[in-house]
Amino acid sequence: MKNLLLGNEALAQGSIDAGLSGVYAYPGTPSTEITEYIQRSKIAKELNIHTTWSVNEKTAMESALGMSYIGKRAMVVMKHVGLNVASDVFMNMAVSGVNGGLVVVVADDPSMHSSQNEQDSRFYGKFAMIPILEPSNQQEAYDIMHYAFDLSEELKLPVLLRMVTRLSHSRAGVEFKERRPQNDINLPFDTSRFALIPMNAKKQFDQLVNKKSILIEHSENSKLNNLKLSEDKDIGIIACGIAYNYVMENIGDDEAYYSVLKISQYPLPKNKIKKLYKHCDKILVVEDGYPVVEELLHNYFDDNDKIKGRLSGDLPRTGELNPNVVGNSLGIFQGNTRPIPEVVTARPPQLCEGCGHTDLFNTINELIPEIGNKNVFGDIGCYALGALPPLNTINTLIDMGASITMAKGATDAGMENAIAVIGDSTFTHSGMTGLLDAVFENSPITVIISDNSAIAMTGAQESSAVGRLYNICLGIGVHPDHLKRMVPLKKNHDENVELLRNELKYKGVSVIIAERACVRLSRDQKEDIKAKIASLS
């Protein structure tokens, strides 16, 4: 019997079987289950594979690079916006190159099911000039890991592996291969390529640019980029990653009549594309995310009218693909469908019953008539739901850590009573440095760290902030008189309102740690947290 796995789990098992020595990651939908699968894997434990969560995507990627530096195979996993956080090391390790195989797994979220944008990580791969792999199904997600690590070691470059939500979170039966042993420790022959002072960096950068032709050659010969020409010349389809499934769903039984180039490895195989272009009257580019390939094709050829896709309007410019929009772009009748009956109303997500964030927002809301209704800067986490009715507490939500620094910027320009609301894990991910900015200038802001002792939104993973928040704030330089704690419970409402009111009056940095464990934590997790706090004090 095949193994029933999510795309994310198939990829994770593939990495274990490809000789992985460590995974580094910060949770983020839709990427989280990759690391969780390896954390739960008995084999991974026996093999002593590193699986502990990192504080953010940048620290994760740097640690993975360190593991690669000594010759081992390492993987770093994040959601698409996490790559923005890690982009510094990402761009530079393309220049230094790697030693042991290093695979950067990034899960994009077209349609923004759980994200602020739908940025396409293939742009980053192209920007860094490294190979990109994009599996189309669960079995491919498993199989591709062996290839990804081999390719990384052969080219001495990191490999970007792009997933999308729909593949990450869909299950299918998957067959496993034989497991490859881990690499032995093997330090780089010449370490100077990892020391990117300008004289070394220039040499390395030239080498990276010169590798492009080798990368294209790999793409041309890759089994992952399969070109099939048929006699019919009307339309040639370029199907990237998961888009291949939506194409095949539609052409299924008539497959023989269509010319299809399946793309799962970049840079693009230019010769294969030219063959298809010459063979067909029209080219339809089907890709989930941004029109990356469609744009590149515009540079390759003169007759841009021949190239169809998201830019030409044949497919929607935004949002994830599905079998129906792809069918329409192929001119295949999709049938009449029923509408959603008008009686159906929206059911947006909301904070769990008994969630401490709700009581915190009620505390803040009580003071809004006094302080104005546009001064609450929010952050990334469950508490972002405080931007929705009935709470309507939070005014902004941009990126990890921006609550504190945006509040600071607003007060720099004269805003009074600015409040930043940030979760415990988001604070350690990207809030601490911003708090130091505020402390450095003693900016009149009130930071509320809503501490639920978990990375809650992604499934209550362990937070590196547990038991450390008070001392971190003290160490950063928050004055002890304005470093307060509250327990956001209904029965403490009046007392909490008073505490917040007083701190808002203080014209300097205040931090209030609002402590109440996430309701999603299991009893065991709560015991672990207690033990952790006890061990730290």
Place this chain on the structure above:
Amino acid sequence: MKTNIILSGVGGQGILTIAAVLDTAALSENLFIKQSEVHGMSQRGGAVQSHVRISDKEIFSDLIPEGKADLILSVEPMELLRYMPFLNKYGWLVTDSHPFINTTNYPEKEDLFNQIKKHPYHVIVNATEVAKTIGNSKVANMVLLGAASAVIPLSENSVIDAIKKLFQHKSEKIISLNLQAFYEGKKIAKASTDFVVNK
């Protein structure tokens, strides 16, 4: 043979358990399976759905095309109607009649039922009530799975084995509750419809 099933409900209502039973049973019969699910923000009390596709041939899309679902199996009546665009002409609707109300503008129950009844092939079961009678409201999902089992192309044996396998680490009592719920759902549906459709 290809069967497309949409499972729907509210985050936390247990539709993924139904999906897991279907997946496990289908794999045990050496069939192809694809099953997409929702993780992340919507799981917090929002509308969630799972697309389950079972076939004897390779399945490409993880998503069911609109107009191609043979069955919408819902643990909540309004959530059933949310996915009507997916239902094919002769598709079946099977739902719990018990509403999950966590919004201020939840519609009148009767309005929902009237909409469901407009479609000839429907089964409305008070699965939550049936489950409570059996001993635990949590097994309402298995009542519904039983109610829909006649239109699911899996043998009863493999479904039963899948339920046993999924709950193997739980107590005997929980396994038997789930099995009892499945059989009870099947019985109720059989009494209310003969599941015969002229295709």
